[in-house]
Amino acid sequence: MSACGESGTGISASTDIESGANPGAQSGFPTVATKTRTLTVFAAVSLTDAFQEIGKAFRAVHPGVKINFNFAGSQVLRSQLEQGAVTDIFASADTKNMDILFKDNLIASNPYQDFTTNRLVVILPSGNPAGVKTLDELARPNLKLVLADPSVPAGNYARQVLLNISKDPAYGDGFSSAVLANVVSNETDVRQVVTKVELGEADAGIVYVSDAFAAPDLVTIPIAEKFNIIAHYPIAVLTNSPNPDLAAGFISFVMSPEGQAIMEKWGFTPGK
Amino acid sequence: MNPSSRLFHHTKTDNSPGWVFIIPSLVLIALIGLPILALVWRSANISIFPFAFTESAFKALKLSLLTSTICVVLAILTGTPLAYIQAHWTYRGKAFLDVLVDLPIVLPPSVAGIALLMAFGRQGLFGGWLNILGISLPFTTVAVVMAQVFVSAPFLVRSARVGFAAIDPQLDEAAKVEGASNWHVFQHIMLPLASRALLTGIILCWTRSLGEFGATLLFAGNLEGKTQTMPLAIYVGFEQGLGIALVLSVVLLAVSFVLLTLLRRLELKSQH
Numbered sequence: 001m002s003a004c005g006e007s008g009t010g011i012s013a014s015t016d017i018e019s020g021a022n023p024g025a026q027s028g029f030p031t032v033a034t035k036t037r038t039l040t041v042f043a044a045v046s047l048t049d050a051f052q053e054i055g056k057a058f059r060a061v062h063p064g065v066k067i068n069f070n071f072a073g074s075q076v077l078r079s080q081l082e083q084g085a086v087t088d089i090f091a092s093a094d095t096k097n098m099d100i101l102f103k104d105n106l107i108a109s110n111p112y113q114d115f116t117t118n119r120l121v122v123i124l125p126s127g128n129p130a131g132v133k134t135l136d137e138l139a140r141p142n143l144k145l146v147l148a149d150p151s152v153p154a155g156n157y158a159r160q161v162l163l164n165i166s167k168d169p170a171y172g173d174g175f176s177s178a179v180l181a182n183v184v185s186n187e188t189d190v191r192q193v194v195t196k197v198e199l200g201e202a203d204a205g206i207v208y209v210s211d212a213f214a215a216p217d218l219v220t221i222p223i224a225e226k227f228n229i230i231a232h233y234p235i236a237v238l239t240n241s242p243n244p245d246l247a248a249g250f251i252s253f254v255m256s257p258e259g260q261a262i263m264e265k266w267g268f269t270p271g272k
Numbered sequence: 273m274n275p276s277s278r279l280f281h282h283t284k285t286d287n288s289p290g291w292v293f294i295i296p297s298l299v300l301i302a303l304i305g306l307p308i309l310a311l312v313w314r315s316a317n318i319s320i321f322p323f324a325f326t327e328s329a330f331k332a333l334k335l336s337l338l339t340s341t342i343c344v345v346l347a348i349l350t351g352t353p354l355a356y357i358q359a360h361w362t363y364r365g366k367a368f369l370d371v372l373v374d375l376p377i378v379l380p381p382s383v384a385g386i387a388l389l390m391a392f393g394r395q396g397l398f399g400g401w402l403n404i405l406g407i408s409l410p411f412t413t414v415a416v417v418m419a420q421v422f423v424s425a426p427f428l429v430r431s432a433r434v435g436f437a438a439i440d441p442q443l444d445e446a447a448k449v450e451g452a453s454n455w456h457v458f459q460h461i462m463l464p465l466a467s468r469a470l471l472t473g474i475i476l477c478w479t480r481s482l483g484e485f486g487a488t489l490l491f492a493g494n495l496e497g498k499t500q501t502m503p504l505a506i507y508v509g510f511e512q513g514l515g516i517a518l519v520l521s522v523v524l525l526a527v528s529f530v531l532l533t534l535l536r537r538l539e540l541k542s543q544h
Contacts, residue, residue, distance in 0.1 A: 079510055144408075144411065146493070149494065149508055151508060183495065184410075184411035184493060184495060185411050185492075185493025185494050185495050185499065186493075186494050186495060186496075186508075187493070187494065188489070188494065188507065188508060196493070199389060199393060199394075199395055200393075200394055200395035201389065201393050201394050201395070201410045201411070202411075
């Protein structure tokens with residue numbers, strides 16, 4: 001039973017990164033010399049590729065550390081934390097979910113440390129079979145558009161962007177509702193939107209710029225700065241973190257030039 | 273003396289009350305029973321009900337009842353003849369077909385969803401042909417029903433097959449000597465004799481289709497009133513507010529409980 005308890009939260013999409021410097025831990029027989037410590041990181045699904053690379057870089061300088069990542073929609077992670085999941089770090093794609101945890105005393109620090117920002121982009125399947133060329137074509141009748149659910153940060157941001165575009169007389173008041181009428185599915189996390197577009201099941205989707213970086217086959221239509229949102233990604237150590245010192249070390253690593261370079265490599269924009 | 277009382281007698285003379293059996297059983301009962309008890313306990317709080325029965329909850333309930341009913345009807349119409357063939361005919365490749373039809377019972381629903389997309393998605397194996405006919409299946413209510421039939425009809429086929437196979441083949445021969453047609457034998461001898469097994473299959477099929485989640489999410493997406501069935505609404509609702517998810521869960525739990533109780537009574541009757 002204790003072995004079950006270690007992974008703790010009963011989460012589906014977690015990734016283990018074994019410490020390469022500690023082969024003893026990998027085979028299940030920890031050696032006396034190196035003590036394996038496990039850092040658990042709950043992170044927004046849009047951070048998947050960037051954080052996996054940061055994790056590798058981090059354990060290269062921290063031998064004997066194992067990182068368990070749990071990537072999901074920030075709102076899913078927040079509910080899991082509310083229900084008592086024990087973890088060290090939470091990295092959210094919005095401040096809303098962080099605020100809720102702060103109110104419940106699950107995280108101690110406020111204001112939070114924003115470690116990166118992200119913007120939205122329109123994605124189309126490779127080859128662009130529906131022939132979408134401009135933003136206003138998203139309102140074309142019978143276009144199959146996939147968004148993240150409004151409860152998902154990316155879905156919420158996408159709706160904000162559509163409202164911003166609607167305020168421009170060139171697009172008109174009805175733009176947002178016309179586009180939303182084309183939505184065929186509200187996916188439960190942003191990467192599901194990417195998948196549906198990659199498979200060509202949907203004609204278009206709205207996701208983070210970083211998601212488009214991770215799926216280079218997709219065609220993208222940029223969203224002008226005046227319409228776009230800036231998604232701030234806060235990161236925090238949980239109040240019940242079993243390894244607060246190690247967690248703080250991980251966060252400093254993310255903030256370091258090396259960590260920020262990895263974030264940029266995956267399409268994120270540094271700082272505020 | 274029946275086998276179970278002989279066993280009990282044996283443990284008594286052993287002077288051990290059978291803890292070897294009781295303790296592991298209690299562990300499993302606790303694991304299954306406690307979460308269900310907790311679910312009912314938490315939703316017994318009346319104050320969440322007015323918030324829980326939102327329009328989207330009703331839409332999900334309606335859609336689930338509609339799609340699962342269509343699913344069961346389709347499963348009866350196609351699964352009963354198939355079960356009959358598998359039980360009474362002999363031909364090459366029969367064993368293979370048995371395994372094929374059983375496969376969805378053990379497959380993870382996510383695999384089922386991907387398989388359905390690969391076959392009937394827009395870019396799927398048959399997507400091109402369907403396109404020519406002007407049919408696009410993903411993100412439609414039809415896709416919900418297809419996903420449900422895929423995962424739940426095998427339960428009906430399996431149960432009906434066992435029911436048909438249990439019928440003495442001499443009955444069939446005797447009726448045919450009397451000049452009865454294949455259809456007549458099926459209608460007046462086989463169906464009534466296998467009715468309990470069929471009913472068992474129908475109930476299992478219905479409960480499974482009501483609970484279908486993974487294949488639906490992948491193949492049909494998540495859109496209120498169109499593809500968002502109860503399990504999807506529970507998943508999405510869980511992050512918005514526990515109330516909706518709890519109440520819908522209890523509704524699903526109650527329906528499943530009633531159906532399974534019915535099933536149990538059928539099984540008991542068929543033993544006599």
